[in-house]
Amino acid sequence: MAKxxxxxxxxxxxxxxxxxxxxxxxxxxxxRLFVSQPAISKALQRLRDHFDDELFVKTHHGLRATxxxxxxxxxxxxxxxxxxxxxxxxxxxxxxxxxxxxKIAISPFFLSxxxxxLFQSLRREAPSxxxxxxxxxxxxxxxxxxxxxxxxxNYSISHAPKELIQRFLVTxxxxxxxxxxxxxxxxxxxxxxxxxFDIATLIAADWNSNISNTEKMMKLHGVEANIVFRSELPxxxxxxxxxSDVLFPGSRYxxxxxxxxxxxxxxxxxxxxxxxxxxxFYHYKNRNNATTRWLHTKLxxxxxx
Numbered sequence: 001m002a003k004x005x006x007x008x009x010x011x012x013x014x015x016x017x018x019x020x021x022x023x024x025x026x027x028x029x030x031x032r033l034f035v036s037q038p039a040i041s042k043a044l045q046r047l048r049d050h051f052d053d054e055l056f057v058k059t060h061h062g063l064r065a066t067x068x069x070x071x072x073x074x075x076x077x078x079x080x081x082x083x084x085x086x087x088x089x090x091x092x093x094x095x096x097x098x099x100x101x102x103k104i105a106i107s108p109f110f111l112s113x114x115x116x117x118l119f120q121s122l123r124r125e126a127p128s129x130x131x132x133x134x135x136x137x138x139x140x141x142x143x144x145x146x147x148x149x150x151x152x153x154n155y156s157i158s159h160a161p162k163e164l165i166q167r168f169l170v171t172x173x174x175x176x177x178x179x180x181x182x183x184x185x186x187x188x189x190x191x192x193x194x195x196x197f198d199i200a201t202l203i204a205a206d207w208n209s210n211i212s213n214t215e216k217m218m219k220l221h222g223v224e225a226n227i228v229f230r231s232e233l234p235x236x237x238x239x240x241x242x243x244s245d246v247l248f249p250g251s252r253y254x255x256x257x258x259x260x261x262x263x264x265x266x267x268x269x270x271x272x273x274x275x276x277x278x279x280x281f282y283h284y285k286n287r288n289n290a291t292t293r294w295l296h297t298k299l300x301x302x303x304x305x
Contacts (some may be wrong), residue, residue, distance in 0.1 A: 003027075007234075008050075009050060010046070012043075013043055013046055013047050013050070014076060014283055015080070015276070016029070016033065016040065016043040016044070016047070017031070017069075017072070017073075017076070018073065018076065018077060018080055018246050019032050019033055019069045020040070020055075020056055020063065021056075021065060021069060021073040021077075022285070023062075024056070024062040024063040024065070025063065025066070026040050026041065026044075026063070044056065051068060051072070052068055052070040053069070054066050055068060055069040055072075055183075056069060057088060062277065063072055064259050067084070067149050077285065078305060081287070081288060082092065083283055086145055090149055092291075093290035093291075095294055096124040096125065096126060096127065096128070097128075097286065098126045098128060098129050098291065099128050099129060099132045100129060100130070100224075101129065101131075102122070102126070102129050102130070102132065102150055102291075102295070102299035103132045103134060103148070103149045103150055103227070104118075104131075104132070104133055104134065104149070104150060104151055104152070104153065104295065104299075105134045105135070105136050105140045105143070105144070105149050105151075105152040105153070105154075105281075106133055106134070106135070106136060106152070106153045106154075107136045107154040107155065107204045107207065108135055108136065108202055108204050109155070109202060109204055109250065109251040109253065109254065110153060110174075110232070110251060110253040110254070110278070110303075111133060111135060111290070112234050112235075112254065112255075113251070113253040113254045113255040114253055114301065114302050114303070115133055117302050117305065118133070118298065118299070118302045119131055119133070119135045121298055121301065121302060122298055124297075125294075125298075129280060134149065135232070136152065136153075136154055136204060136205050136206065137205050138205045138206070139283070140152055140205065140206065141157070141160055141161055141164065141206060142161070143285060144164060144281055144282060145163050145164065146252060147283065147286075150251075150282070150286075150291065150292065150295060151280055151281065151282045151292060151295045151296065152280070152282070153169075153278065153280060153281070153299055153300070154204070154206065154207060154278070154279065154281065155172070155207045155213075155276050155277065155278060155279065156276075156277050156279055157206050157207060157279075157281075159206075160206075160281065163284055163285075164281055164282065164283060164284065165280075165282055165283070165284050165287055166279040166281055167278055167279055167280045167281075167282075167296065168278075168279055168302050169179075169278050169279060169299060169303055170277075170278050170300070170303045170304060171276070171277055171278070172251050172252065172276045172277070172278050173252050174249050174250065174251060174252070174259070174276065175249070175250060175251075175252055175256070175262070175264050175265065175266065175267055176191075176247055176249050176250075176252055176265040176266075176267040177238075177241055177243070177247070177248045177249075177250065177256050177262045177264055177265070178241065178245070178246075178247050178261075178262070178263050178265065179241060179242050179243070179245070179249075179261060179262060179263065180261060180262065180263050181247065182245055182247075182263065183234050184197075184247075184265075186265070187265060187266060187267045188265060188266040188267075188268060189216070189247070189266070189267055189268065190268040191214060191218055191225075191249070191267060191268070192218070192223055197226065197245075197246075197247045198226055198228040198229075198244070198245060198246045198247065199213075199214065199225055199226055199227050199228065199246065199247050199248070199249070200227075200228065200229040200230070200240055200241060200246045200247070200248045201214055201227055201229075201230050201235060201237075201248075201249070202217070202230075202231065202232070202234060202250060203230050203231060203232045204232075212225075212227070212230075212249075213249075213276065214249045215227060215244070228246060229246060232247040234250075234254060237250075238247070238256070238261075240258065241262065242261040242262065249267055253278075253303070278303065280295075280296050280299055280300075282296070284292070
């Protein structure tokens with residue numbers, strides 16, 4: 001008869017196993033579990049004896065999971081997540097009781113436009129937390145994987161790590177912005193005529209670090225974009241546009257329509273409007289986490305206003 005691996009297993013060891021698999025580091029695992037490193041070592045030895053496998057092997061870069069450990073993690077992690085979600089869901093979540101720091105990474109396409117409303121909304125419900133809005137950077141995806149950032153907001157990212165969930169929130173509508181006195185006097189601009197314009201683009205890590213969405217779409221239609229200015233700072237682009245004949249294709253969430261020095265144009269590609277999906281990003285293991293779900297809802301509410 002096959003050995004019953006479940007009957008005699010201390011379920012606390014499974015939590016240790018999951019954390020070790022996530023961190024691949026004894027010190028970090030001990031910090032997350034609030035126990036000493038020797039306690040983690042003892043738990044790992046019990047796991048090895050129970051499953052008759054090394055599970056994690058020391059390397060210069062930390063711990064490497066064995067094939068057995070990888071298989072176990074893939075099978076056990078979803079079950080543990082469901083259990084945590086069921087237990088946490090059974091008690092009422094109260095944002096007012098939250099403490100510490102909440103970190104949210106936001107693409108520069110939205111950050112300046114939604115920061116005030118989002119801060120006020122979070123602050124009203126969770127007055128005891130410190131709120132940090134971080135500009136989306138080259139390390140943000142890994143920071144979310146490592147739980148250094150609670151949740152992120154950006155356009156769809158094809159190369160996001162498999163540990164992350166991308167959940168659709170809303171569809172963005174791009175506009176074109178020019179200075180009030182710009183010689184182009186129509187209310188619409190088709191960027192397939194983009195060769196007639198000097199264009200400024202906003203740099204956003206992981207989405208258009210090397211080439212902007214505008215350039216990609218124009219290139220697909222055989223039109224070369226005349227990009228004369230690129231910046232990570234919306235304020236720098238706005239200043240350039242206000243003082244030149246440069247055109248800027250930007251998100252409606254930048255809230256530039258009310259800017260007194262700018263004129264907003266509907267932007268088209270071959271008579272089709274331009275839109276892009278905006279997603280929330282968070283670790284798969286946090287999909288049922290009450291704080292993550294609350295932050296997801298807050299982001300959605302602000303974007304839908």
